[in-house]
Amino acid sequence: MRALRSPQRGSTTSPAFRVPRRAAIAITACALLATAACSSSGTGSSAAGTPLPSQASTAAAGSSPSSNAASPAVSSAAASAAPKVEVISAGKLSVAVQSDQFPFDFIQNGKEVGFSIDLMNEIAKRLELTPSYTTVSLDALLAGVPAKQYDIGAVGLSIKPDRQKVMAFSEPYYYGYYGIIAKKSAGITADSDFAGKTIALVSGSAQDTYAQQHYPKAKIKRFDSQPPAIVALEGGQVDAFFVGGPDTIKYLQQYSDLTLVSSIQTSTPNGFPMSLDAPGLVSAVNSALEAMYADGTYTTIYKKWFTEPLPPTLVKEHPVLANGAS
Amino acid sequence: MPTGLHNFFHTFFDLHQIANVMPDLLRDGLLNTLMISAAAIICGTTIGIVLATLLVSRRWYLRAPARVYVDIFRGLPIIVTVMMVGLGLPIAGLHFFGRNSYPYAVFALALVSGAYMSEIFRSGIQSVDRGQMEAARSLGLSYLGAMRLVIVPQGVRRVLPALTNQFVAMVKDSSLVYLLGLLASQRELFSIAKDTTFETGNLSALTAAGLVYLAITIPLTHAVNALDRRMREGGAVRLATTAGAPLQLLGAQEGR
Amino acid sequence: MTVSLETSTQIPAVAVVGLWKKFGEHTVLKGVDLQVERGRTVCLIGASGSGKSTLLRCMNMLEAPTSGSVFLDGLDITGRGVDIDAVRSHVGMVFQQFNLFPHMTVLRNITLALRKVRGMAAGQAEEVARARLADVGLSEYVKHRPGQLSGGQQQRVAIARALAMEPKVMLFDEPTSALDPELVKGVLDIMRQLAARDMTMIVVTHEMGFAREVADHVAFLDQGILVEQGPPSAVFGAPRSERLQAFLSQVL
Numbered sequence: 001m002r003a004l005r006s007p008q009r010g011s012t013t014s015p016a017f018r019v020p021r022r023a024a025i026a027i028t029a030c031a032l033l034a035t036a037a038c039s040s041s042g043t044g045s046s047a048a049g050t051p052l053p054s055q056a057s058t059a060a061a062g063s064s065p066s067s068n069a070a071s072p073a074v075s076s077a078a079a080s081a082a083p084k085v086e087v088i089s090a091g092k093l094s095v096a097v098q099s100d101q102f103p104f105d106f107i108q109n110g111k112e113v114g115f116s117i118d119l120m121n122e123i124a125k126r127l128e129l130t131p132s133y134t135t136v137s138l139d140a141l142l143a144g145v146p147a148k149q150y151d152i153g154a155v156g157l158s159i160k161p162d163r164q165k166v167m168a169f170s171e172p173y174y175y176g177y178y179g180i181i182a183k184k185s186a187g188i189t190a191d192s193d194f195a196g197k198t199i200a201l202v203s204g205s206a207q208d209t210y211a212q213q214h215y216p217k218a219k220i221k222r223f224d225s226q227p228p229a230i231v232a233l234e235g236g237q238v239d240a241f242f243v244g245g246p247d248t249i250k251y252l253q254q255y256s257d258l259t260l261v262s263s264i265q266t267s268t269p270n271g272f273p274m275s276l277d278a279p280g281l282v283s284a285v286n287s288a289l290e291a292m293y294a295d296g297t298y299t300t301i302y303k304k305w306f307t308e309p310l311p312p313t314l315v316k317e318h319p320v321l322a323n324g325a326s
Numbered sequence: 327m328p329t330g331l332h333n334f335f336h337t338f339f340d341l342h343q344i345a346n347v348m349p350d351l352l353r354d355g356l357l358n359t360l361m362i363s364a365a366a367i368i369c370g371t372t373i374g375i376v377l378a379t380l381l382v383s384r385r386w387y388l389r390a391p392a393r394v395y396v397d398i399f400r401g402l403p404i405i406v407t408v409m410m411v412g413l414g415l416p417i418a419g420l421h422f423f424g425r426n427s428y429p430y431a432v433f434a435l436a437l438v439s440g441a442y443m444s445e446i447f448r449s450g451i452q453s454v455d456r457g458q459m460e461a462a463r464s465l466g467l468s469y470l471g472a473m474r475l476v477i478v479p480q481g482v483r484r485v486l487p488a489l490t491n492q493f494v495a496m497v498k499d500s501s502l503v504y505l506l507g508l509l510a511s512q513r514e515l516f517s518i519a520k521d522t523t524f525e526t527g528n529l530s531a532l533t534a535a536g537l538v539y540l541a542i543t544i545p546l547t548h549a550v551n552a553l554d555r556r557m558r559e560g561g562a563v564r565l566a567t568t569a570g571a572p573l574q575l576l577g578a579q580e581g582r
Numbered sequence: 583m584t585v586s587l588e589t590s591t592q593i594p595a596v597a598v599v600g601l602w603k604k605f606g607e608h609t610v611l612k613g614v615d616l617q618v619e620r621g622r623t624v625c626l627i628g629a630s631g632s633g634k635s636t637l638l639r640c641m642n643m644l645e646a647p648t649s650g651s652v653f654l655d656g657l658d659i660t661g662r663g664v665d666i667d668a669v670r671s672h673v674g675m676v677f678q679q680f681n682l683f684p685h686m687t688v689l690r691n692i693t694l695a696l697r698k699v700r701g702m703a704a705g706q707a708e709e710v711a712r713a714r715l716a717d718v719g720l721s722e723y724v725k726h727r728p729g730q731l732s733g734g735q736q737q738r739v740a741i742a743r744a745l746a747m748e749p750k751v752m753l754f755d756e757p758t759s760a761l762d763p764e765l766v767k768g769v770l771d772i773m774r775q776l777a778a779r780d781m782t783m784i785v786v787t788h789e790m791g792f793a794r795e796v797a798d799h800v801a802f803l804d805q806g807i808l809v810e811q812g813p814p815s816a817v818f819g820a821p822r823s824e825r826l827q828a829f830l831s832q833v834l
Contacts, residue, residue, distance in 0.1 A: 464670055
């Protein structure tokens with residue numbers, strides 16, 4: 001049986017054919033669901049082995065299939081073996097964003113833009129869902145996604161073990177880097193261990209930990225936030241500023257007398273957070289990402305936001321990226 | 327103990343946490359806080375006295391700029407002033423104090439505190455009896471000389487207790503130096519406490535710092551009061567008057 | 583501009599010419615003329631508000647006249663370009679409220695001007711101060727604070743303070759009016775001795791007995807006008823003007 005689809009643009013089925021067939025299946029599915037619901041005690045027929053009940057519960061939930069596979073035979077097998085894509089409301093992907101994280105997700109001209117946003121829009125398209133964005137604080141996001149107030153978060157969020165206890169993550173889609181920026185006129189090179197130099201950084205940041213371990217001979221000047229630190233750099237009060245990679249992009253744009261002295265790859269990956277109760281969604285998102293790596297979509301989006309080469313660790317994990325890397 | 331109270335004590339009065347952070351506070355933070363506070367108090371008092379003298383001047387071109395200064399530095403949030411001085415001066419190319427955050431912070435705090443204290447000193451100076459100025463001028467002292475030697479010393483002594491607030495404020499505002507960036511050796515009380523709260527997720531370090539601040543400000547208040555008492559006692563005690571005491575004649579020589 | 587107050591017997595020590603003084607709308611002095619010969623003691627008497635204190639204060643420019651001039655040994659101190667601080671260092675003033683400096687010891691009250699105005703060295707200034715304190719009979723109070731002294735003692739210190747500067751003229755503004763009656767005599771005795779030493783003194787006072795006995799010249803002011811002046815025998819014994827007669831009948 002052909003995999004069920006909700007009406008989407010780009011669908012190849014003619015409307016006239018689709019509607020009556022859909023109605024018939026829907027009626028049957030409701031009847032079966034009622035029977036299944038009465039007889040099962042748990043949350044649903046998630047362990048169903050036959051196509052019909054799994055499709056029935058899918059139909060009742062109003063979600064779309066997890067794969068765009070074309071051939072009916074493959075799709076039915078895929079539909080029966082593939083997990084459902086669990087979203088809160090049919091046809092929509094509810095995305096939580098922070099809207100203030102350059103370049104991952106931020107507001108430009110009143111619209112939600114960014115690297116994560118572009119990826120998310122592409123993923124939603126491949127999942128045949130309409131993304132809708134809600135701006136929240138980081139705390140609200142970290143609480144709301146596991147609680148299924150939102151389907152997914154589109155922020156540059158590090159995958160950390162203590163976070164993984166309460167929420168699911170997509171596979172890593174980005175590995176960050178730290179950058180050290182300094183005035184061009186200062187003549188600081190990447191080779192130096194910054195002995196005797198004064199480096200500004202934000203107290204308690206990831207860069208703080210890194211610098212303490214790797215630059216013991218440098219003088220670390222700790223600031224409470226980034227703005228005073230960058231001004232101190234411009235004013236000559238410090239020799240260099242050690243900050244997250246994406247932020248260096250922002251500062252290099254704002255100040256023409258600065259240069260990136262060194263960039264350090266981190267091993268902390270970024271992933272999209274989702275609820276632990278939505279394994280189908282997780283799997284679907286991962287498949288979408290894999291497809292995007294393969295067909296070059298990811299690389300195109302990446303190059304739109306970053307001048308740095310693709311994160312080496314990511315390329316190692318997905319060798320297919322290396323093909324479109326230049 | 328009710329749950330709410332228990333939570334409160336656990337968050338703010340975890341004795342284990344307080345004991346853990348206290349050595350750092352006392353060893354590193356205390357001295358730094360005292361340094362900044364003392365310097366800011368001294369500089370601020372000086373600025374305050376100078377400003378007060380300008381505020382009481384008869385010449386409008388001395389009074390008006392002083393008034394503007396006081397209005398601005400009393401009205402701006404101290405954070406803004408600290409940033410403008412500590413980051414703004416270097417950006418403008420004026421590296422008065424090199425790269426060290428401390429002198430800039432002290433300067434900014436003194437500018438602000440001087441504005442507040444100038445009003446206190448002004449009222450003190452104006453409360454000095456006119457006769458004092460008249461007597462000083464009658465002896466031939468210049469206006470400035472009379473101010474410096476006779477009026478201001480009296481005016482300052484009178485308002486000493488009222489300055490205590492400013493002194494205490496300086497001690498607490500010394501923590502604002504963190505805005506300008508701190509080297510590891512420069513951590514003062516508040517920044518040590520703040521860093522510890524990030525590490526532990528518990529706020530008891532702030533309580534610990536608070537206790538050390540009290541250990542500075544309470545004795546400071548008592549010291550100011552003691553100083554004030556001592557200066558009052560110097561003049562107030564009246565000995566028994568001797569109305570008919572024999573007088574020596576003017577000029578030891580007789581028959582002139 | 584250097585000040586030289588020449589001590590000549592011909593030029594009056596103090597000469598007030600056509601002195602007018604207004605405070606806002608209120609005219610306190612209305613064209614006063616007065617001359618004080620060197621070495622003489624002049625007492626200014628009159629009712630409260632008669633302007634006598636204002637007249638005295640114009641003599642060392644504590645009040646600036648609205649019009650008219652004040653001459654000290656021939657120098658017009660109301661003119662432009664006069665170094666009034668230097669002038670004042672040669673004119674001693676004693677106030678009704680003593681005006682000692684409460685934050686300093688008695689000794690420092692006296693040495694302050696010697697050191698800061700005359701430029702004397704500390705040791706020399708102390709010597710002079712102790713001598714003047716001895717003159718007023720208060721040697722043992724060098725280290726005391728003014729607050730520890732009686733009113734009479736404070737006034738005597740104030741006189742010593744003024745005398746230490748070796749003034750050419752001494753001005754007294756009701757020096758005993760703030761004193762308890764039993765302390766008045768002590769201060770008047772000092773002033774008597776000063777007068778006997780031929781200090782040029784101008785005294786605003788209500789002490790008619792003193793004026794009678796000590797003054798060489800008495801001037802009576804009434805509502806800003808110098809109504810009558812003359813030797814004490816004339817002013818007290820044979821007052822010519824009605825206003826003076828009325829005033830005397832009230833105070834004596």
